[in-house]
Amino acid sequence: MAKLLKTGLFAVLGMVLAMAAPALAQNEQFIPSLVYRTGPYAPNGIPFANGVADYLKLVNERDGGINGVKISTEECETGYATDRGVECYERLKGKGPTGASLFMPLSTGITYALMEKVPGDKIPLLNSGYGRSESGDGNVIPWSFPVLGTYWDAADIAMTYIAKEVGGWDKLKGKKVALVYHDSPYGKEPIPLLQALGKQHAFDVELLPVTHPGVEQKATWLQIRQNRPDYVLLWGWGVMNSTALKEAAAVAYPRDKMIGVWWAGNESDTVPAEDAAKGYKALALNPTGSNFPVHADIFKYLYDKNIGVTDRKDVGSVLYNRGVINALFAVEAVRTAQGKFGKKPLTGEQVRWGLENLDLPADALKKLGFEGLLRPTKVTCDDHTGGSQARVFQWDGKTWQFVSDWIQSDQKIVRPMIEAAAKKYAGEKNLPTNACKQS
């Protein structure tokens, strides 16, 4: 009897699902979007999702799709929860005439879970600036693309900046660097690299975890008040960032000695912290602002016609721009793949080839309206990061101002670690380590 209701429910569900499959246009490229517009991480999830949605819409409105193939998209709310993310992935992966082109989970936890599933389904993951650092090595992990850089690149860039500020790597000797991190795979990713750097340059790394969702940090900042580290690296997400800034102000820790990762440097992190955020620095993969050529198009084709996803004033925040950049990667990957496979809707496997051969030199970016918004990026099969550079910017109370030039992460340190970790991963999972040489 237990199963009566169960099967009854499934029968109903199955019927509803079957009825729901709408007639699909055949000439469409489906790009799904895993978003979180609710929950403790929504302040950061919303602008990113808006950026992705706006840019995909812009490509349809302005260019009529990618070489005539319209983009269709659908959002699925994950709430940053891994199990819901997996459900969304299963829900969306088969939609559209050729299935999902790629997934952008915007969550390290969901990226980890999906990495187990995408090789079987042959759908690539675009985890730009997050996810498993090992996935920088395409030889072992061909399906995951941390374009723009991994967390290890981020940690290295942050330390390079600090070294420059104190006057050279040798001056770091004996200094104390505290890592205040979100206690999840996301926050823990940079630890191995920081420890390796700490050993090499003889500085102390102090690890201070903050439990999910990060609104309770009193104890962490009392420790900081006691130990007075020379620098604090903030590896937070969502409400954790603004809370950290307020707590730092409460213990009078100088904000300009705090450097956030590129996920902890958005307007939604600093504005709620008000004056406490002034002077805070963060890594930047892209600038803030809505005065780039692509924004002019977004305003012209979407917001002037009132079909934009959000409010006009929300266009151009750091994470909105990053969403636009992510959507650009997705669209250009499809375009690249179309060059090889023809101007028709492509499968995930074909889009993967497009990501692997994604090449956006300066003149191409200029043509696309991304000049100044994005560095030239070139992905290869070996190196999925496509150039790992970031700048540091500082919150002046109103906006983010750049305080450094582009800093390149030291590949002599990061790359061997990525390759070693990838090798270990391959060993655990029994994977080949030469995916690039085969194809």
Add this chain to the structure above:
Amino acid sequence: MIYREAGQFRTSYAADQALFPIRQDRLFVWAVIIFAFLFVPFLASEYLLRAILIPFVILAIAAIGLNILVGYCGQISLGSAAFMAVGAYASYDIAIHIPGLNLIVVFVLGGVCAAAAGVLFGLPSLRIKGYYLAVATLAAQFFFDWLFIRIPWFTNYAPSGSVSAPTLRIFGMRFDTPAGRYIFCLAILAVVALAAKNLVRGRFGRMWMAIRDMDIAAEIIGIRPLQAKLSAFALSSFVIGVSGALWAFVHLGSWEPLAFSIDRSFELLFMVVIGGIGSILGSFLGAAFITILPIFLNQLPGLLGIPLSTAMISHIEFMTFGALIVFFLIVEPHGLARLWAIARQKLRLWPFPH
């Protein structure tokens, strides 16, 4: 009319003590089992299997486990997710340190570890009861969260603290297809449900129920609370541990301690309360309610063709889900299983009610 037991005579003790004494029930259960095993894997789409049926089946196992403790023995526990985590991490460690070990053995050993943890954290139940015990079992939740995050040995020194399960292989067969995974979980669910159903009718079940109803009276008639309570904790945690291992290995594939957060503990407790305290059927209904309903509600506006923003759909999902919980608890405080029992009584008299 159809559901009439007139003319069905029980002529032996065995017939009288059958799990389902009424023929219609028996036939029906068999039909459902056959349908679930033989037809569903072929009929259901990959989405239905991987995103809905497998999580449902695994959480139904966990709900049965928790129902043994909460429903039959009356010991409220808020540490179920911790025992799931113990099952998952113990299985992971066993599987990577003893490669080639049969996966079923791995899961059983994982369950045994969870049972040990359950007994340990069940000890306070000998002294404290009710709400106080619930708070004491919270300790398990926080302790194991801490353990698996802080002690790198448990996660095989994974730098990020996230581990991924080895390939599923049993007797040389790979369980990689959604249908294969579903059947594997379903088989375990069937065994667990059958065992639990029998157990609660036997000596142990009676012991637990006596303790639940009045522990002093139970003690006077010769039931040892130590044995009764700890056996309930051990068995319940064993089943929950196995379900945790399945959740990690079969459903997620790669997980972090957040997958077994306190939210999961609450979710399991709600399954038991909403499904029906002290009812195996209730565990199924509760698991279906908690796992499937939110996903269904989330898709409903899209299915009906109502254009809503993603955030709005999500808010509506939470509100409707909450309202439904309140509604069902008001309409029938004894859970969905009780609703079904009432329907069944009515059905027996249909079409000539008194």
